Amino acid sequence: MLLPRPALLPPDTIFHGRYRVIRAIKSGGMGTVYEVVDERTSSRRALKVMLPNLVTSEQGRKRFELEARATGAIESDHIVRILDVGIDPGTELPFLVMELLRGRDLGALLDQGVRIALEDVLRYLTQTAVALDKLHAAGVVHRDLKPENIFLSWRDDGTPCIKVLDFGVVKTVDPVVDGITTRGILGTPLYMAPEQVEAAQDVGPAADIYALGQLAYELLVGEPYWAEELERDGSPILLAADISDGPLESPEARAKRRKRVDLPPGFDVWFAGVTAKSVAARFPRASVAITALTDLVRESVRALQEQVSSAKPKAPASVSQPASRPQPTPSPVREVAKKGFLVTVDGATNVVRVDVWGFWDVGDGKGYWEEFERKTKPLLGNPWYVLANISNFPPQKPDVSAFVEKTMTHARENGLVRAANLVSSALGRMQIQRLSVETGLPLYSFFTTEAEALRWLLTGK
Structure with missing residues (x-):
C-alpha cells in the first residue's frame, strides 16, 4: 500500500527504509531538505525530497534527476557531495542524499x-x-x-x-538526461x-x-x-x-x-x-x-602604504638664525589616521604574508593578533614562513608592541622556519637591527625587495 505524500516528513519518519528524519532544514523550488540519520551507518546526512506537486511533471522529474547526476563525477572539496539517489517506493517521491554540512x-x-x-x-x-x-x-x-x-x-x-x-x-551537456527545457528565465x-x-x-x-x-x-x-x-x-x-x-x-x-x-x-x-x-x-x-x-586588492594595499608613507611629516629645512633668537620648536609628529593590517596565507608555499601600516591602538593590536592566530592555525605542525611588510609600520606604543611580539612568539613556538621583513630602505634596515636582536631574528632577515626576501625564506640563501 502506498503511503500518502506529505507536504513535510514528520520527525522520526523512516524514509526509503533507512533514513530517519530529524528535522526539516529548508524548502526550495524543487524540494524539501531534511537532516536525517542513515540507520545503516549511523551517519548524519541531508535528504532532499522532491515536492509532491512536482512529481506529476515530466520536466520536474527530469530536472530533479539532473540535479542528482550533474555533479556525481566531479570531485571537489567545494561542491556538495551526492551520496545516494532514487525514488522511494512507499511515497513515489524522488530523492537524493547529500553530505550534511555544518x-x-x-x-x-x-x-x-x-x-x-x-x-x-x-x-x-x-x-x-x-x-x-x-x-x-x-x-x-x-x-x-x-x-x-x-x-x-x-x-x-x-x-x-x-x-x-x-x-x-x-x-549540462550530458546527453544521458535529455528532454529538459533550458530556455526561459x-x-x-x-x-x-x-x-x-x-x-x-x-x-x-x-x-x-x-x-x-x-x-x-x-x-x-x-x-x-x-x-x-x-x-x-x-x-x-x-x-x-x-x-x-x-x-x-x-x-x-x-x-x-x-x-x-x-x-x-x-x-x-x-x-x-x-x-x-x-x-x-x-x-x-x-x-x-x-x-x-x-x-x-593587493595593489590597493600597496598604494595605501605608499600614501601613508608620503603623508608622514618631513623635517623642515634648516634656516640660519641669529644666535640671539631662539630656534622654533619642531612640531610633534602626528599619528597618521590611516592604519590597518592584512594577513594572507599562500597554501602552496606555506608563506604567511603580513602587511602592516600606520599607528595602532590596543584594539588594532589585539585584532591583528587574533587574525594572525586564526589564519596560521592550519599551518601548525608543518614548517612555515612569515614575510612581513613593515615599511610603513612606525614604532608602536608598548601595549601595542606586546601584541605584535605575541604573534612572533606564537610563530616561533609552532613551526616557523624563517621570518623575513620588508623595509623601505637600507637606512631602515640599519635602524631596525636593534629590534631584530630583541626578537631573536637574524639581521639578514630584513630585505628591501620582496624577491630577495622570498628567495631567502624558501631556500635559506
Whole structure:
C-alpha cells in the first residue's frame, strides 16, 4: 500500500527504509531538505525530497534527476557531495542524499548584517571559483549562483571551506538526461546575466562568471548591486530590463553612496570585465577573474602604504638664525589616521604574508593578533614562513608592541622556519637591527625587495 505524500516528513519518519528524519532544514523550488540519520551507518546526512506537486511533471522529474547526476563525477572539496539517489517506493517521491554540512550560507550572514572581512571575502570567492572551474570543465553550468547557494562550512582544523549548493536549475551537456527545457528565465534575477534574463538558448559558463562578479560586489558592500533597481521597480520582470541594459552607475560610486563602503580603486574596471554584456568580453574562467580581483586588492594595499608613507611629516629645512633668537620648536609628529593590517596565507608555499601600516591602538593590536592566530592555525605542525611588510609600520606604543611580539612568539613556538621583513630602505634596515636582536631574528632577515626576501625564506640563501 502506498503511503500518502506529505507536504513535510514528520520527525522520526523512516524514509526509503533507512533514513530517519530529524528535522526539516529548508524548502526550495524543487524540494524539501531534511537532516536525517542513515540507520545503516549511523551517519548524519541531508535528504532532499522532491515536492509532491512536482512529481506529476515530466520536466520536474527530469530536472530533479539532473540535479542528482550533474555533479556525481566531479570531485571537489567545494561542491556538495551526492551520496545516494532514487525514488522511494512507499511515497513515489524522488530523492537524493547529500553530505550534511555544518555552518551557514553566506546569504544568512548577509541577512544578519555581518560584515565579512576583506581577506575572508577573497578566500570564499577563490574557493567558489575553484568549484566553478571544475563544473565548467565537466560541461556543467550552475545558473543560480547567489549567497544562499554558497555555504560556509569548517574543516576539522578550523579552516573555512566553501561548498556550492543547489543544482536545481543546472544546465549540462550530458546527453544521458535529455528532454529538459533550458530556455526561459531560470535563476535569481539579482544575479542573472543578460543572456539569462533574455532567455537565450546558449547560456554557458560565462553566466556563472557574471554571477560571481555580482556575488563579489555583495560580499564586499553588504547588498546586491541591483538592490536599488529592485526596490524601485518592485518586480523581477522590470528588473530584468535594467539588467539587460547594464549598469548605469559605477559600483565604486554606488557602494560609497548607498553603504559608505570604499571599494578598492580599480574595482570598476574589474566589475566591468566580469559582468560585461558581451559574453566574449568576460573573464575566460572563474579563477582568472578572482585572481585579478585579488591582485587588485593587493595593489590597493600597496598604494595605501605608499600614501601613508608620503603623508608622514618631513623635517623642515634648516634656516640660519641669529644666535640671539631662539630656534622654533619642531612640531610633534602626528599619528597618521590611516592604519590597518592584512594577513594572507599562500597554501602552496606555506608563506604567511603580513602587511602592516600606520599607528595602532590596543584594539588594532589585539585584532591583528587574533587574525594572525586564526589564519596560521592550519599551518601548525608543518614548517612555515612569515614575510612581513613593515615599511610603513612606525614604532608602536608598548601595549601595542606586546601584541605584535605575541604573534612572533606564537610563530616561533609552532613551526616557523624563517621570518623575513620588508623595509623601505637600507637606512631602515640599519635602524631596525636593534629590534631584530630583541626578537631573536637574524639581521639578514630584513630585505628591501620582496624577491630577495622570498628567495631567502624558501631556500635559506
